Amino acid sequence: MSIAKEPRFKMISFFGGSFDPIHYGHLKNATQLKTELGLSKLFLMPCAKPVHKKQLNFNVNQRMDMLRLAVEEFNTLSIDTREVNHNRDSYTIDSLKHIQSDYQNDSICLIMGVDSFNTLSSWKAYQVFYQYCHLVVIARADTFTHQEKYGFKLTSTVGDLAKQKTGFVFFANNQILDISSSAIHDILLNILQRRINTTLSNKIRDQQNLSKLLPKSIIDYIDTL
Structure with a gap:
């Protein structure tokens, strides 16, 4: 008598955001997650x-232009344009409804930061998200609120995400870049305000600050605007 195997679905993941602009925090976290969780896409x-x-x-x-530049360098990632x-x-x-229709035979993982997870109750129809996806939460090292919320079942086992198509929340403790969008906004604001009368030394300093946060191709793109 043969023993029935547990179902194992391909894991298709979506990392949403304004990407204003896309930065290393997004790109390196996403790349690490894809590898460590065995995400198909x-x-x-x-x-x-x-x-x-x-x-x-x-x-x-402009945000789409920068995303395309980013995935040329981080080429294990893809872009989904359904919202734009x-x-x-x-x-x-x-x-999520459209994604579930497009990937009916796959496990769907929605990736978000812990701040978004903690405020999910302010999102439209958050009570039914668990019917359409798993949540993969990028948790900072100082995050201790690993808990079941919003109808999702807590799991610490990556394999659970492939055993059923929706319904789990998994906390990924990525010990890599945690970049504040406000920090990038402040640097960009300074660049734009000083652009007319900027000195070479100011321009070099701005480039050095941004190089820690953004790929060079995106810095060069911003410099043309």
Whole structure:
């Protein structure tokens, strides 16, 4: 008599955000997660009009340009354009429904930071997310709130994410770059304010500050704007 094998689904993951701009924190965390969790695909999913962030540094076309430059260097990552193609307020629940329809035979993982996880109750229809995806939460080293929330079952076993298509929350303790978007915003604001009268020394300093946060191709792109 043969023993039935446990189902194992391909894990398709989506990392959403405004990516304003995409930076090393996004890219290195995503690359590490794809490798360590054995994700079949990891899509960066930019939003056109983020509901929780009213003011952006760059328009949607500029953010897409920078994403394309980023994945040329970080070529294990892909881009999903479903939200920018619609060019309207981006609600994750709408994207999850379309994703589930597109990947009916796969396990769907939604990647987010711990701050987003802790405020998920402010998101549209958050109560039913567990029906459409697993959550993979990028938890900082000082995060101790690993818990079941929002209908998701807590697991510390990566393999559980492949055994069923939705419903688990997994905390990934990535010990790599934790970059503040506000820090990048402050540097960019200084660059733009000083651009007209900037000196060579200021420009070099700005480039050095940004080089710790952004790939060179994106720094060069920003410099052309």
